[in-house]
Amino acid sequence: MKPIQLFDPASCSYTYVLFDETSREALIIDPVDEQLERDLAVLREYGLRLVWTLETHAHADHITSAGQLAEHTGAKTAVPAGCGIATAAVQLADGDVLNFGQEQLRALHTPGHTAGSMSYLWRDHVFTGDTLLIDGCGRCDFQSGSAEAMYHSLTQVLFALPGQTTVWPGHDYHGRSHSTIAVERAGNARVAGKTLAQFVSTMEQLGLPKPKRMNEVLPVNLSSGIRHDADAVLSMQVQLASGYAGDVSPQLACQWWQSGEAVLVDVRTDAEREWVGFVPGAVALAWKQWPGMDFNPGFDQGLKDAVPAGKKLVLLCRSGVRSIAAAKRATELGLQAYNILEGFEGDPDAHGQRGRKGGWRFHGLPWRQA
DSSP: OOOEEEEETTTTEEEEEEEOTTTOEEEEESOBGGGHHHHHHHHHHHTOEEEEEEOSSOOSSSOBOHHHHHHHHOOEEEEEGGGOOTTSSEEEOTTOEEEETTEEEEEEEOOSSSTTOEEEEETTEEEEETTEETTEEOOOSSTTOOHHHHHHIIIIIITTSOTTOEEEESBOSSSOOOEEHHHHHHHOTTTTTOOHHHHHHHHHTOOOOOOTTHHHHHHHHTTTTOOOOHHHHHHOSEEOOSSSSEEEOHHHHHHHHHHTSEEEEEOSOHHHHHHHOBOTTOEEOOOOOSTTSOOOTTHHHHHHHHSOTTOEEEEEOSSSSHHHHHHHHHHHTTOOEEEETTTTTOOTTOTTTTSOOOSTTTTTOSOBOO
16 A cells, blocks of 8 residues: 655645545645645545644745644644644654554654654655655755754664665655665665765755745744734735635624624534634534535535525634635625634734734634633
């Protein structure tokens, strides 16, 4: 059994989907935000229920879709503990095991590209991220990188695996899809046959430019790929969007709702509302379209019953991801639907850095603890 390998041409990044054939539980490694719809379509095509999203490290060349996938599917996010991605549900340490159905995946701490970088071992396959590439390895000159640590990760951790282990890299720029530990151990141009000093010298002489999108994507990836801009939301009224009527600030949505101009529908699950809080008077109607959550055949009818003719519909979820999908579906049903930006909780990783987290709850709009 092989993983499903998916490719993002813009960043030359590979994404991997692994699944248990009996339970159809799945995990995804290094998903890319611009490929969200593709990845959801793959889950639907194979009939999979996503239970984990994983990162090999905090990426500097593309934005992850981990947070969005978690919103759509109910999956848990898991990341290497040393990468500073505080929004993830699980912080992985070396040797930790994740279960999906009857399958298991083991985390291998392989620092060098970044201090927290990890590879993942599944059966006789290893997913090496930006640590071991085909006939190469990741750079070590920024983002807590270390050529010494990389050398140890390559020679003492990855090359210690059985030779027949298939290597699935995080990137390839020459159209290659995979290799083996035996091939890389014997002939990898960066490290094979080199001493530590020779390897460090090789890495120091690369002289590579920094990734073009690094300053943009790194902060977003530290929040699992969920963008938050509280200042922009506060200053806006209605922003038109593709596929639904538009995005609105929490304040404007609340104004419409309290004046009777709109119906407020909370698309979070019952468990989320009980755990975090609920909005008194809002219609509770969980959005459950994507694989990983049981499809709710009553969602369409629930919207039609909840929204009288001539009224707007404003949709609220945890962070403003599922509510976009629900707004698009409501629009297909002929409703004037708006997504509430920031969702109920706003930025889960603000830590006061911008003076406020944003979100329905933080702005002091009506809500109660369950």
